[in-house]
Amino acid sequence: MEISTVHTPKPIEELPSSFCKSLSILFTDIDDTLTTDGLLPPSSYTALWKLSESDIKVVPVTGRPAGWCDHIARMWPVAAVIGENGAFYFAYDRLNRKMRREFFDSKEKRKEAEAGLERIREEVLRRVPGAAVAADQPFRIADLAIDFREDVPPLGDDAIEEICRIARSHGAVCKVSSIHVNIWYGSYDKISCIGAYLEREGGKPFSLWKDRILFIGDSPNDEPSFKHFPVSVGVANIRTFLPKLQSPPRYITSREGAEGFAEAVELILSRRSR
Numbered sequence: 001m002e003i004s005t006v007h008t009p010k011p012i013e014e015l016p017s018s019f020c021k022s023l024s025i026l027f028t029d030i031d032d033t034l035t036t037d038g039l040l041p042p043s044s045y046t047a048l049w050k051l052s053e054s055d056i057k058v059v060p061v062t063g064r065p066a067g068w069c070d071h072i073a074r075m076w077p078v079a080a081v082i083g084e085n086g087a088f089y090f091a092y093d094r095l096n097r098k099m100r101r102e103f104f105d106s107k108e109k110r111k112e113a114e115a116g117l118e119r120i121r122e123e124v125l126r127r128v129p130g131a132a133v134a135a136d137q138p139f140r141i142a143d144l145a146i147d148f149r150e151d152v153p154p155l156g157d158d159a160i161e162e163i164c165r166i167a168r169s170h171g172a173v174c175k176v177s178s179i180h181v182n183i184w185y186g187s188y189d190k191i192s193c194i195g196a197y198l199e200r201e202g203g204k205p206f207s208l209w210k211d212r213i214l215f216i217g218d219s220p221n222d223e224p225s226f227k228h229f230p231v232s233v234g235v236a237n238i239r240t241f242l243p244k245l246q247s248p249p250r251y252i253t254s255r256e257g258a259e260g261f262a263e264a265v266e267l268i269l270s271r272r273s274r
Helices: 017-022 044-052 064-074 106-127 155-167 188-204 220-228 236-244 257-272
Strands: 023-028 057-060 082-084 088-095 098-103 144-147 173-176 182-184 212-218 233-234
Touching: 023 188, 044 057, 044 106, 044 220, 044 233, 044 257, 064 082, 064 088, 064 098, 082 188, 098 188, 106 155, 106 182, 155 173, 155 182, 173 220, 188 212, 188 220, 212 220, 212 257, 220 233, 236 257
Parallel strands: 023 057, 023 212, 212 233
Antiparallel strands: 082 088, 088 098, 144 182, 173 182
């Protein structure tokens, strides 16, 4: 598996045509990559349909909850969705009308984690003013999401770091997205679940897909994917975080959020048709 080193992202226009023509599966973050200001606009949703119609599978990779992922897998033109930062993937068989739900940890392990997550929740709310449990928490199966800017006034870096410190002090894993701190117990993450999806659904390990897969994201919690994918793209809002990233994306769009996603897709599809 190729591992990227520190580099400056190249403009998306430098993405090779040969790669665009070989692309088979596009993995993408959702919040602030497919969306802008919390909405899924026509530009990115249309781009998803164009990818599907061009025989490029799309797999959203998100920290969002299982309840949302069931809807996305059913209603969006996607092959599957990886949710709760790699806790599972859902893939809907449209022909047989059956949802396939593959979890990384057993139901028993998820149950064991609940008490620890509850202790973390209580301590965070007690010690970090302004933090809140994410509004989508009731629809989650495996993790705890702490809101620091979605439905609450934005918290500063010190508050976000304190949330992470509390989680780690309880032996939990945490990742910071553009809106939430996601906290869980377990050895899985987005990359391990992407690997499981590729092996189970595609029949080959991650390392054998390197010339046929792409990741698009926007924030520090996408850094493991930027690191492990030989070809990755950041939408323009990633620029804010570039000084903090050891493994930035290989390429960057000129536009932010959903418009940046649509920009990348338009370029890829135009080069496939040459």
